[in-house]
Amino acid sequence: MVNAGKIVSSLFAFGLVGRCCADYDGTNQTVTYLPIVEEWDGEGSNMTVTFDLVNADYVWLYNDTNTLTKRTGIDTVVAAASVITAATSVIIAANSALNIYDFIADVIKSKSNANSCTMTYGTDSDGTYFEGYAYEATTTGSNCDTTAEKKTILGAVEKCANRLHSRGATRGCCTFSYGGTWTGHLRLTAEPVKYPVTSVTC
Structure with a gap:
């Protein structure tokens, strides 16, 4: 008993x-x-x-394995941040718009799987918040892909959003690196109509 x-x-x-x-x-x-x-x-x-x-x-x-050395995360650097006094919104923190950033992480992983260096941009919403995004990859090698898993990419996207949010940025850009030839460039904007992501460079 x-x-x-x-x-x-x-x-x-x-x-x-x-x-x-x-x-x-x-x-x-x-x-x-x-x-x-x-x-x-x-x-x-x-x-x-x-x-x-x-x-x-x-x-x-x-695990004791002979595969490639695992990395704990993607290096994320804020390359540009625009604080616009006339704007009414700032980039949303990750914990407030998780669905949006999960969607963006899916976009990044899909681009990697397709080995695509082209830019993809648009607007996503979770019903409450709207965020404009643009993403492209560059490479010093022959491929525009990364071995990072989707959850690792999501962590980098959230880190980018949180850093831009903490700076009060209406729009901004972060670069991602994972120790190889791939570099990701993510642009975000809280006001995609008035301040489009295409106007941000990084």
């Missing part, structure tokens, strides 16, 4: 333990990891709870 008291005590334990320690050595691809172990001596318990689970998004850090 299941001891209900132990179940409640185990659930309560989640709020009491501290965080674990994990140091990742990117050069040697090694991880030094110490799981959390906490003990409680309470009435009818005397239990030990060990937490040593790794989120699935970070499992690759622990």
